[in-house]
Amino acid sequence: MGAGGLNTKGRHTQLGSGYLSCTSAFSGSPQPQPCGKALMQATGEMRAIIMQSHPNDILPLTLTSATQELFGCRCDEDVTGDNPYKILRKEDIVQDMRMRAAVSDFSPMKQLVLDYPEDELLLVYDRDFIYGSSFYLVLTADAKERHLKVIEVALEREPSEVFAAQKTSEPQPWISLGSEQEIEEESVTDSRPRLKYRISRVRREFGAPIFFSDRNAMETKDGFIECTPYQDKNFSLKQMERHTGVQTIPNLKSSSTQTQWTYPRSMCTQYEPREFSEEKKENCLQSEKLKNFVNSVASRFEIAIQQNEIMDVFFDDWKALSEEDSGYGRKADPHLKEYQSFTDLHFSKEKTISNINWHPTINGVIAVAVTERLSFEDRINGSTKLLLNPSLILFWSFSDPINPQLLLECPDDVFSFEFCPSDPNIIVGGCMNGQVVLWDISTHVEQLQGTHKRENETPVVRYCAVSGIENGHKAPITDIQWLPGTFEVSRMGVPMENKNGICVQIVTCAPDCCVMFWDIRAPRVLQTMADQRKQKVEEKPLENPHGVPNTFKHLDLTWKPLIRVQHISYCKTRLQLVLSTTFCPQDGELVYTDWKLEKDNDSGRLFSAKPSHRFIIHDGQVNTVRRSPFFKDIILTVGGWTFAIWKEGVTNGPIIQSSCSQKKCTVGYWSQSRPAVLFIGKEDGNIDVWDLLEKTHEPSQTQNITATQITCIKPWIVSSKQHLLAVSDHLGTLHILEIPWTLRSPSSNEKLSMSKYFEKEVDRLVYFEKRREMRAKEKKDYEAEELRKKTYLIKRPVIFIIEK
Amino acid sequence: MAEVEETLKRIQGQKGVQGIIIVNAEGIPIKTTLDNSSTVQYAGLIHQLVMKARTTVRDIDPQNDLTFLRVRSKKNEIMIAPDKDYFLIVIQNPSD
Numbered sequence: 001m002g003a004g005g006l007n008t009k010g011r012h013t014q015l016g017s018g019y020l021s022c023t024s025a026f027s028g029s030p031q032p033q034p035c036g037k038a039l040m041q042a043t044g045e046m047r048a049i050i051m052q053s054h055p056n057d058i059l060p061l062t063l064t065s066a067t068q069e070l071f072g073c074r075c076d077e078d079v080t081g082d083n084p085y086k087i088l089r090k091e092d093i094v095q096d097m098r099m100r101a102a103v104s105d106f107s108p109m110k111q112l113v114l115d116y117p118e119d120e121l122l123l124v125y126d127r128d129f130i131y132g133s134s135f136y137l138v139l140t141a142d143a144k145e146r147h148l149k150v151i152e153v154a155l156e157r158e159p160s161e162v163f164a165a166q167k168t169s170e171p172q173p174w175i176s177l178g179s180e181q182e183i184e185e186e187s188v189t190d191s192r193p194r195l196k197y198r199i200s201r202v203r204r205e206f207g208a209p210i211f212f213s214d215r216n217a218m219e220t221k222d223g224f225i226e227c228t229p230y231q232d233k234n235f236s237l238k239q240m241e242r243h244t245g246v247q248t249i250p251n252l253k254s255s256s257t258q259t260q261w262t263y264p265r266s267m268c269t270q271y272e273p274r275e276f277s278e279e280k281k282e283n284c285l286q287s288e289k290l291k292n293f294v295n296s297v298a299s300r301f302e303i304a305i306q307q308n309e310i311m312d313v314f315f316d317d318w319k320a321l322s323e324e325d326s327g328y329g330r331k332a333d334p335h336l337k338e339y340q341s342f343t344d345l346h347f348s349k350e351k352t353i354s355n356i357n358w359h360p361t362i363n364g365v366i367a368v369a370v371t372e373r374l375s376f377e378d379r380i381n382g383s384t385k386l387l388l389n390p391s392l393i394l395f396w397s398f399s400d401p402i403n404p405q406l407l408l409e410c411p412d413d414v415f416s417f418e419f420c421p422s423d424p425n426i427i428v429g430g431c432m433n434g435q436v437v438l439w440d441i442s443t444h445v446e447q448l449q450g451t452h453k454r455e456n457e458t459p460v461v462r463y464c465a466v467s468g469i470e471n472g473h474k475a476p477i478t479d480i481q482w483l484p485g486t487f488e489v490s491r492m493g494v495p496m497e498n499k500n501g502i503c504v505q506i507v508t509c510a511p512d513c514c515v516m517f518w519d520i521r522a523p524r525v526l527q528t529m530a531d532q533r534k535q536k537v538e539e540k541p542l543e544n545p546h547g548v549p550n551t552f553k554h555l556d557l558t559w560k561p562l563i564r565v566q567h568i569s570y571c572k573t574r575l576q577l578v579l580s581t582t583f584c585p586q587d588g589e590l591v592y593t594d595w596k597l598e599k600d601n602d603s604g605r606l607f608s609a610k611p612s613h614r615f616i617i618h619d620g621q622v623n624t625v626r627r628s629p630f631f632k633d634i635i636l637t638v639g640g641w642t643f644a645i646w647k648e649g650v651t652n653g654p655i656i657q658s659s660c661s662q663k664k665c666t667v668g669y670w671s672q673s674r675p676a677v678l679f680i681g682k683e684d685g686n687i688d689v690w691d692l693l694e695k696t697h698e699p700s701q702t703q704n705i706t707a708t709q710i711t712c713i714k715p716w717i718v719s720s721k722q723h724l725l726a727v728s729d730h731l732g733t734l735h736i737l738e739i740p741w742t743l744r745s746p747s748s749n750e751k752l753s754m755s756k757y758f759e760k761e762v763d764r765l766v767y768f769e770k771r772r773e774m775r776a777k778e779k780k781d782y783e784a785e786e787l788r789k790k791t792y793l794i795k796r797p798v799i800f801i802i803e804k
Numbered sequence: 805m806a807e808v809e810e811t812l813k814r815i816q817g818q819k820g821v822q823g824i825i826i827v828n829a830e831g832i833p834i835k836t837t838l839d840n841s842s843t844v845q846y847a848g849l850i851h852q853l854v855m856k857a858r859t860t861v862r863d864i865d866p867q868n869d870l871t872f873l874r875v876r877s878k879k880n881e882i883m884i885a886p887d888k889d890y891f892l893i894v895i896q897n898p899s900d
Contacts (some may be wrong), residue, residue, distance in 0.1 A: 273844040274832050284834045289889050290826070291808055297885040297892050298811045300872050304883050305818045308898035314876060 057140035059109055060126070060133035067105045070096065075125065075134060086123040090116060112139055320748065336687065336703050336737040339724060342368075342396040343733040344404055353728035354415045358716040360424045364398035365405065365448050366716075366726055368734050369429065371413035393417060393429065393439075395448060396734065405448055407460045408439050416480045418506075429463075430477025430508050436518060438465040473508065473516065480508045483517075617644050617654055624668045630675040630751055634758060638668035643680055647762060652769050655761040659697060661688070669713045671739075673723060674746045675754045681710030685729060689743060693753055705735055715739065812837075815894060822880065825893040827851060834890070846882075850893055854886050 068074045071088055093113050113121065122138040217224040276284070284290060307313075352373040359365035370392055374382065391413045395406035410431060417429030425442040441448070441461055483505035506518040618639030628634040633648035641661050644654035664683045671677035680688040680699070685706040688699035708730035715725045723739040816824055816837060823838040831851035836843040858870040873884040880897045 273848060274830070275844070276828075276832050276834065281834050284828065285808065290834075293887045293890045294808050294811050294826075294892065297887065298815060300885050301815050301883060301892070301894055302818070304872070304874060305815070305821060305894070305896055308881060308896055309819050312898060 057138065057143040058136050059112065059139050060136040061105060061109065062133045063105050063135050067096070071123070075127075086125065088121045088123050090119050090121055093121065109137065112137075117141070334701060334740050334742045336689075336705075336725060336739060336743075338705075338735060339738045340398060340401055340736040341733055342366075342401055342404075342736070343731075344394060344402075347392055347394055347404065347407070349732070351732045352730045353711055353732055353734060354413070355417055356712045356714045356726045356728050356734065357417060357419055358714060358726065359395075359448070360419050360421065362424070362445070362448050363718060365395060366734065366736070367393055367395050367408075367417070367419075367427070368728060369393045369410075369414040369417055370732060371415065371432070373730060373732075391431075393427070397448065398736075404458055406441065406444050407458055408441070409460055409462045410437055411435055411463065411466055413476075415476055415478055418480055418482055421482055421484065428480060428482070428506055430473075430480040432476040434473035434475055434477060435466050436477065436480070436506070436508060437463040440464045477508050480506060482506055615653065617657065618642055619660075620664060623666060626668065626670055628670050628675065629672055630670075631755065631758070636668055636670060636678060638665045638680060641665060643668050643678075645758075647758060650762055650765060652765045655758060655765055656692070656696065658690075666709050666711065667713050669715060671743065672715050672717050673744045675751045676746075676757075677743055679713050679715070679725065681713050681727065683709035685710060687713070687725075687727065687737075692757065693747075693750065705729070705737070706731070706733065818896070820897045822895045822897055824895075827891050827893065829889050829891075838895075846893060846895075850882065850884055851891075854884055854891060858886060 063071075065074070071086070071092065090113060097110055097113070116139070118141065122143075124136050124138060126134060126136050215223070347370060350373070351370040353368045354371045355369040357367045359367065372379065372389075372391075391410040393408035393410060393414060394404040395408070397405045408427065408429075410429060412431040412433045412435065414429040414431055414437070417427055420426040420428065425440055425445060427439040427441065429437045429439070431437055439461055444459055444461060447459065508516050508518065618637065619642070620640030622637055622639030624636065624638035624643075626636045628636065635646045635648065637644050637646065637654075641664055643658050643665055645656040646654045661680075661682070663686070665680050666683050667681040669679050671679065674691075676691055676693040678690050678692075680690060682688065684704075685708055686702050686704050687710065689701045689703070690696075691700040694700045705727050706729040710727055710729055712728045713725065715723065717723050723744040725737045725739055727735045727737060729735070812824055812835070815821060823842070824836070825833055825838065825843055825846055826835040827833050827847045827850070831847050833843045833847040838846070853875075854870070854873060857873055861868050861870045870886055873886070875882040875884075880895055883894045883896065885892050
């Protein structure tokens, strides 16, 4: 047991069989201190003292008897003076320390034990208390080896002796240690005698026929034994390799965006053209460049301008040539050709046609109003008979010349009627008793159009509205006219714009000195004031003038500005327009009046202004006042034996007046297509065609249509190739004539020529007026002069010298 | 300046001439005998027309150039003579 140095590692050795050895070792660096420290911590001063007196690798310790028993190192029993060494397992020591903590004897040297590298520690019994305790623990491997060598030496001595002794041992009796029991168990022996069985069968059953039967295995319990398959885990193979395909796809992502909606704002941009200021302009004008430019360019312009003056290069001579040529040598007959004539034996027998109207939309349909041709006296006498005979308006269609298509029933003889311009199914008529009648033929339109198959009986349509007798005129209504759709007249007579565009108002006139305006709408919409009897208002819708003179008693208004009450429920409405109208009274006087209703300050009543102009031109009753379809201010009047053409605004007189013809003129109408042509109907059944550009002293042609007087003429344009003239006579026959080409196609610049002609006539009138004035003045001067001369001459004797 | 005036007067004096306008290359009127609004309108519109006509002529033949443009309408005739820096517009009513 030498003084041990410090060993870094421990060595593990094994001795013999059954012995465990453990070595202790110090860790890493020389640490005498921990050893000392541990000892210091241990109880007993003796230990501290002893520390200096024992080598470093040996640790004396005292073990209690409990510890001794535990580790099997009881004094003088397990370990003796001869056998003082005991190998302790480190784990046991550690466990002891853990279990008994501070109580354990090994706790002071816990660290040393733990540090010990090998598993077995050597505990030496120190009987002689060499190091102060009953035991000591060898802390280093070297020390342990030394100790053990000592043991081995000691032990070696003995085993050799024992070994030599064993060589000559004699067979001992076998001691059973219990192993034969195992053998016995392994061997197979019969535990009991074998059993014997003998099975036999009855003899008669040998070779017996065999009967098989079926038995359902499911019937009896345990009828069958199943061997259900199961997955044998021995055979479950794990797939180590796998063949897979991989496809790459584009990454699809759907997304959306929303534009931000900002509220709209109206924006506007104002731009103006760039202009130069005055100085700039001046600068430019002064520059040389401009001068040169203008000089160079002027010549081109002069050529061009003069070229234009000389002739018009774009004038189509060929076309112009053809038009002029048309007048000459044309084989075409300038006469009006009879196209068709209508008369009805049943309805228009003994009657006359008072008015004709073409249907505005349906081609080939014409309506005539048939009235009794009786004088007033005869009417009174035969009034009872008349009552039985209803008055009618007949509708004729070109497709059927014998039977009228439709009959409109009237309360009394109708002298004038009109289709509504905006709705051709509404017809308004003025009766002889002063009533205004409305018809609605919308149910029969198809029949008129010819699409509907006609029954044998001509349908009769009764009037759908009629004005009250007390509301209407007191005289036969001689003219009736629709106000154009753009017009509307208010209560006060102020014309207003009609927003609907449909015709809603009608004007009627009658010889009772009244012109009435009628409204076909509901009363609340437009209530016009109560009728003013004394007012004669003329209104002038832009189509035809008509007027009713107000201040005259006998007014036979053949034109239409009549006011009419449409429905019985309406009160009479009279409207006055600011437009001036012309109208002609019975005795040949033409009166031109302004429309307005004025308020009389005294009485508060409204009355119309006095007529502005009055003319007496015609010798007889004026029966026609018509505007020219081409010139808005040219009016034709026909009456007596002459006709006259007036221009609005020219108040001197008619601009053209025809000479007296042989027979009375009964009716007149402008041509619809030629501005210079007009048709005059005569009382002997002739139609005079006047071409004002050709001759103005006589009609350009006269044609006899019928034997009696012509009551109405109405031209109509069916197509560009066919112009028809409807002429009705006193016998009740309606003649349709075709207007020849010469009379329907205007010559070139006809309108221009006509307007120039009218202007010339106006100039003539003006000139004549001037001359008249001048003459009057001259006359006055002359008379004054004469007077002066006379007074002068009286003073001087006059000598007459008579020479033979 | 006087020369220019004289020439313009001569042109103006021709029969049927309604107005004359001198416009610079950008379309701004320099001198005119019409009222301001008509002048400005004519200048703007005709400038564009002349540019178009000129490019048309030059596209067809680059050596060529527009010398005179006459626009005849129902009511009158507009004559335009273009130049590098200016153009002159004359409106005439030939049928009178």
